[in-house]
Amino acid sequence: MNTTTAQSIQTSVNKQLTTDYLKTINSIVKKTGKGIQVTGNDLSSTNAGLNKVSNGSQTVTFSLNHINAGIGTANAGITQLSGGVLRSDHALKIIPENATKEQQLLTSLAQTYQVGNAAKVKSQELTQALLSQSAQLTNDINSNIQNSSKIRADNAQLERTAKMLRVSQMQAAAPSFQVSNTLKDIGALSAADSTIANGILNGSTQELGALSQVNTGLESLKNATSKVTAGSSKITDNLKTISTDNGKLASGLVSGGKQISMLSNSSNQQLNRIVSPIKLQHTDATHVKNNGTGMAPYLMSVALFVGCITFNIIYDMFTPHKKPKNAFYWWGEKAPFLLEFTLLASTIMYILLLSVDHLEPLQPIKTYLFCVLTMWAFGSIVTFFNLILGKTGAWFMLIFMIIQLGGSAGTYPIQLSNHIFQVIHPYLPMSISIDAFRSTLSIGNSILPETIIFATIILSFNLLMLLTFKLNMHRTNRLPYNE
Incomplete structure (x- = not known):
């Protein structure tokens, strides 16, 4: 590649x-x-x-x-x-x-x-x-x-x-x-x-x-x-x-x-430089032990996104357990459970990678914390669309994940993809998470930009969920509560 x-x-x-x-x-x-x-x-x-x-x-x-x-x-x-x-x-x-x-x-x-x-x-x-x-x-x-x-x-x-x-x-x-x-x-x-x-x-x-x-x-x-x-x-x-x-x-x-x-006095060496000015010289900025380590950022991102879709299919994030007093109360009833799930799922995935797959991250703590942050960001996105579109939202997120598989450059460099994927690549959530995991696992670069972006996504989509709950307050009298 x-x-x-x-x-x-x-x-x-x-x-x-x-x-x-x-x-x-x-x-x-x-x-x-x-x-x-x-x-x-x-x-x-x-x-x-x-x-x-x-x-x-x-x-x-x-x-x-x-x-x-x-x-x-x-x-x-x-x-x-x-x-x-x-x-x-x-x-x-x-x-x-x-x-x-x-x-x-x-x-x-x-x-x-x-x-x-x-x-x-x-x-x-x-x-x-x-x-x-x-x-x-x-x-x-x-x-x-x-x-x-x-x-x-x-x-x-x-x-x-x-x-x-x-x-x-x-x-x-x-x-x-x-x-x-x-x-x-x-x-x-x-x-x-x-x-x-x-x-x-x-x-x-x-x-x-x-x-x-x-x-x-x-x-x-x-x-x-x-x-x-x-x-x-x-x-x-x-x-x-x-x-x-x-x-x-x-x-x-x-x-x-x-x-x-000047044009006619070019030597053969100069002409060769004109025809082929770039020479390939291979150097590795970082050393990746094996293909599994190289593919881990991509597969970790896919697993976390699929886990969020599965969670929204299994668990109803819309129906409250009892009649909410206001939109914030409604959100406060559902959001902690999402946070608990993301924390538990990302922890289990990370432990299995270390114990079963023998993953050796360059920055272990940052890798774990960013796993939690990534799943919470993915969960906020998937949950919001599930709230506004219902089961159609889960299906829509599945299509969105497929698009991200081609545009996130997880397996091949984005330069080898077509023009559409090269255009949308910087704006896909999985592109951001893959870049951050590559830095914590093998490269050692700072992940502060990716952290800020995901924190902004979490805040924005939770505010949108809060707005959704507020707009649906008139439906609370007709909802079947889980007492």
């Missing part, structure tokens, strides 16, 4: 431990699978980050092309502007020289012709006007190189003044070779100034176009630079995201790899 019980426990525990281990492995595998899924998500995030970096790089490349184009445009405009500035500087140097020459020619012409005060005065006025206009033109060219309309107006005025001067000189004196040459020289200088002024105007226009081209290039350069900055910022952010995702990826792979490695 011990071997069968131990093997049953071993099989049950092995099954439970194997199930728990498989659940643990399943949990680890699930966790590893989730980690792999997270790793896959991190890889997707990394790929998305790489795509963003690629898009940002394309944006930067496109913007750099715009920058290069803008720089080329600005360089072309700057080159053109530099050429125009050089030409304007050269022209601005020539105009003052021509003005000086004109002044010299006019001074010489004025000295040659001093005929006619009126013509002379007018000639001088025109000469001064011509010099002033020439100086004005020079100043306008120097200070307002981009104001083309002003320069043209000054040049036109200069030409008109020169023409008026030529007419006045021709009217003031007779024509001569020197006058003609002087007028030709002045006309040539005026034409040269006009040509230079027009050149400056054209150069200014070209320079304005070059400046516009430079501004356009610089604006493109500015926009492209902003795009490059934005693209670089996106690349930096995406690189940080990629770095973070790569860290998560590495951590997840390392953790999952360790878990899988």
Whole structure:
């Protein structure tokens, strides 16, 4: 029986431990699978980050092309502007020289012709006007190189003044070779100034176009630079995201790899422990001399319970000997006889066990006293049901005893019984008495819990008997008394 019980426990525990281990492995595998899924998500995030970096790089490349184009445009405009500035500087140097020459020619012409005060005065006025206009033109060219309309107006005025001067000189004196040459020289200088002024105007226009081209290039350069900055910022952010995702990826792979490695590195000994973790090792907590001693608690309990049933069948515990005054008087008339019977029957059984069967209890006195207590508890239960159900109560107690034979674990461990008996086992009176007798006969454990339980049963069922007598007081006038 011990071997069968131990093997049953071993099989049950092995099954439970194997199930728990498989659940643990399943949990680890699930966790590893989730980690792999997270790793896959991190890889997707990394790929998305790489795509963003690629898009940002394309944006930067496109913007750099715009920058290069803008720089080329600005360089072309700057080159053109530099050429125009050089030409304007050269022209601005020539105009003052021509003005000086004109002044010299006019001074010489004025000295040659001093005929006619009126013509002379007018000639001088025109000469001064011509010099002033020439100086004005020079100043306008120097200070307002981009104001083309002003320069043209000054040049036109200069030409008109020169023409008026030529007419006045021709009217003031007779024509001569020197006058003609002087007028030709002045006309040539005026034409040269006009040509230079027009050149400056054209150069200014070209320079304005070059400046516009430079501004356009610089604006493109500015926009492209902003795009490059934005693209670089996106690349930096995406690189940080990629770095973070790569860290998560590495951590997840390392953790999952360790878990899988732990599962795959089990040795044969470990696998054997997983499949069969429990080993049977037989040790006896107490020594029982023979099978009779081992079966004694069960048979003693059965004998005491059968004795109580027999007592209630033979003896009428309900009918009083004379009319009771009250319920307590009625109970007091019957209860002592039950106590006397239980005391006598348990004593006889115990003496026969010692003398005939040669039972050697580990705790003799406790064994005897608990025999008396057990029979009194069994007698209280059986008597109560006999009082409320009559002869049917005795039959009912017989059925109850049969149930206890299977559920009290008197012959075999309760683990070998079916589920119903395992459920009711702790609550059966014979289960309690068998455990107590095993302790007093062979084990030596304390029987205080069993004693308290049986004392409670005795008190409870005697109170119920007292209540039964009280409820039946109205029937006392019709009862056949035993005088």
